[in-house]
Amino acid sequence: MVHAPLATLVNHQVRLAARPQGLPGPECWQFSESPVVEPAEGGVLVRTLALSLDPAMRGWMNEGKSYIPPVAIGEVMRAGGVGVIVASKHPGFEVGDHVSGGPGVQEYWLVAADQVKRSGLAKIDLRLGTLGQWLNVLGMPGMTGYFGLMDVGQPKAGETLVVSGAAGAVGQTVGQIARIKGCRVVGIAGGPAKCAWVVKELGFDACIDYKSGSVKDGLKQHCPEGVDIYFDNVGGEILDTVLTRINKRARIVICGAISQYNNTTPVQGPKNYLSLLVNRARMEGIVVFDYADRYHLAVAEMAGYLKDGRMKSREDVVEGGVAAFPGTLPKLFSGENFGKLVLQVAAA
């Protein structure tokens, strides 16, 4: 791969300017430019090709203790992504290697020697999946879905699984794996197009359109034997409704609560949580980073499913580079995205 001389290049960046109240608007962001420089000994320089836009980003923008520190004001916004090595002084990476990691919302990512390992920088094999799939089922959302389902949800053939955000990146992974493992799979998604796709393309047994009908009625209809596993990406009313339909010893995987992330009032706690008591059920959180040493196993398994056609994926790719980031992120919270939301930063 031929690349322009580094000194002629500019790195366009998006930084966090202010912590959001509610939905993150343009006032939260500032644009900056920095020179592109050669990596020092042991480091690499990555050109960002595409960024992963995830609901979790909303949490990273808040102050306060969480599973990782918040993004500081003035810092380049944290983001996972895929890219290509354009300069390397590290023996493990060559110019032209495709990689995944956390470049942040910027066009070039300089990784110092002592950060290569800590940053999660890893080569990716485009024979196993496309760049988009490496941000989706083979990336963080896929790993989240895989380990959340397998380790916390513990599916058994014949059980009924419900997953919210079914057409999203995590949801599509969870539902398809559960189906492969022999579960009855019922999605919850917004709008007829997403619901139809989830059933017809991904093979879910049913999908409930929360925008057009009653989730409670949908669960009664499509989960006649109750719910054994609920994989929750949304929280709020939907979590409360599913709690009324769980079976004895059900597992509720708390992966996210996108309905609550932009609240300016307190989070809505699940008022039906005592269903856990009545049903001896469990509600448990999952953070994907805990499974880093097993990502390769999940990638191998899911790449196999992609290859043999048992698993499909859908990415919603937005063009426009890092400048389009502030306007694209809110699509996640309105549910406008259809599939894994990806921001293309450069041509592959």
Added chain:
Amino acid sequence: MVHAPLATLVNHQVRLAARPQGLPGPECWQFSESPVVEPAEGGVLVRTLALSLDPAMRGWMNEGKSYIPPVAIGEVMRAGGVGVIVASKHPGFEVGDHVSGGPGVQEYWLVAADQVKRSGLAKIDLRLGTLGQWLNVLGMPGMTGYFGLMDVGQPKAGETLVVSGAAGAVGQTVGQIARIKGCRVVGIAGGPAKCAWVVKELGFDACIDYKSGSVKDGLKQHCPEGVDIYFDNVGGEILDTVLTRINKRARIVICGAISQYNNTTPVQGPKNYLSLLVNRARMEGIVVFDYADRYHLAVAEMAGYLKDGRMKSREDVVEGGVAAFPGTLPKLFSGENFGKLVLQVAAA
């Protein structure tokens, strides 16, 4: 044991007259009398000596699906208790045997042959514990505490356990077992007398008086390394506060929610439940009946602790027989009882 001829006796009973709105008042109860009759072949007649008054009773008074059917209107109120066999046509029981089971709020409990096993009727050995202890640490509350802690809480030496309702029947069991298993144990209870008792008599490391100070400050002070296990008997604000102090991979045992049982508004859901996600923590319900085949193991273990002095128990015994039931039950919800609330029905 000499007993009056059965035909001369009257069985005084308390029946559920109406489902409560909020705190169960006198309008919920009706008194009845029935003749005392000889058991048929294979059955026994038990004279109730003492009844267990438990927060769970409030749930049994509600209509609707739960872990056991509600008490029907007009039915004798369900209650656990201890008694003595006064007539037996069952080979496993002799007149004079002390037993535990579910007599309900009545003076005599006729158990038909086909109910002996299903009813949970079991002989108790007063060498292992007093009648009061058989309703407390050796009874349902003790079993609830033991299996909730050991199976769901999974304590490890050096961990910090917090238990609410610490001076109650379940709480005192949980805290003392956790201490024996090597945990740092912090109680939450109402009032200085209960807190002092829990620390001085039961050996808890600390106890937070929720009536006189901030639970949050108390947790900061007494759980400097965070909370690994929270055994929740109360729900509401206290659950939410503890959720802000849990450690990674914490276990929250949902045993009850006494603060919410008399609500006339919806249950207060834990608005901080996303702490489960951040901390990869678990919230799980427990119903004691699931462990019936292991009760004897827990009884043997705890009777050993009672004998060697490592475990103490406290019962709050109210006299007055079944007629005192309607006026005594509400003490549980105001926190007036100090120790396991027991209604004495007859002299032992």
